[in-house]
Amino acid sequence: METPVFLAVMAAAALHAGWNALLKIGLDRFLTVCLIQIAAGAVALCALPFVALPQAAAWPWIALSALLHVGYNVFLSRAYQYGDLGQVYPLSRGSSPLIVALLSLPLLADSLPQGQWLGLLVLVAGIWLMALRGHHPTAGLSAPMLFSALMTAGFIAGYTLSDAIGARNNQDALSYSMWLFAVNGLVMLGVVATSRGPDAFLRLGPHWRGGLAGGALSLAAYSIVIWAMTQAPVALVSALRESSVLFALLIGSLWLKEALPPIRLLACGLILAGVLVMKLA
Template identity: 45%
Template structure:
């Protein structure tokens, strides 16, 4: 991974952490995902006349990604219903890079080098440790919560691989990202209305400015990641994106006044070590 790609993905991770921090103090995770997806779609609409129309293979990958995003949202909702947010979400995110790595090896023969593999493992370990700081032990989670969280990670890995391959098939990563974001925003909004109905409409009426801004941040971050996946192995980029958890921790401690615990310090060390290993790889 070149220094330019590495720096761009770290910048995307910071953007990802920033929009999550903005949402954290206002909305629950499901509302934030729905509102941000809609914001990404609205922010991407002006780009459509200026980017290439996706070719047939890119549309196939967009379709696959949309289906996987639906599964991701449905299982994430169930994970939140039966488990603790602070543990189920990091559990899902921490498993995804490992599954993406396995999928990359099996499907497209992208085998990480020794340093890259070490970085992926260290970043995943740091994410799991961050899950432990969420107010209890992983053993205290009921089997249903663990099952839903791990299934969510399968969908995260799936749409990461689909979008990485789709961006490679498209004329440009930006054209793929713009069309994907518009389509996904429509699908996410429809799904959210089915689950939340009038309550979500009321949230949108009040928080639409926040949704547009976080959509810009989230869309920009993921567009950078998709571009990076055209320049570097998908698994390495997907893992490096998880350094957003480190940035989120820093924001929560220094901006939101949350406490730095031993678990957080340990997870930060693992994540930093993983970032260094990925750069060396």
């Protein structure tokens, strides 16, 4: 991976951790997720006059990705009901790169050299380790949280692969990402209206500033990732993106006052080692 692409993905990781941190301060996790995605769609809508219309081959992947994002949002918000940011984020984000790596070869003809596979596995091991608390591997990990986090990982892998294929078919990453977010925002509007009723929008109103900030961060982070997936192997981009758990750990510790046990510091070392191996391999 070329250095500019590498640095762009790392910047996207920091932005992604930022908008996920906003989920933990909302009164209603599901509505907070929806608000952020609707706001991202509104920002993207403003950009549509300045980007091209996606090619016909990209539209099925935009539609599929929007549907997969609904599942992702539902299970992510559920996971945050049962665990803190420092647990849910690494479990959900750390499990998806392996799925992406295994499926990207048959679906996209992407392959990784052995050195990058080693770095990916070390990074994923570090991410999983970060979810553990104290000295007992299962401390604080409830079954509902594990299920929701792993389901979230499955949806992440699904929309990652869908968007990689769609953006490559479209041959214009910016056009693809703006239209994807615009469509996704409309879908989430429908989800909120159907599941919570019109009164839900009154509850969202007072939080529009936080939603807009989160939506802008989400839009910027994933647009960078979509572009990077047209420049480098999807599995590599997916794995490096999940180094965002380092930024999430920092946010959780300094802003949300979550515990920072030694085992998570060890996990940081593994993640950094994995990132370094993937960059140098």
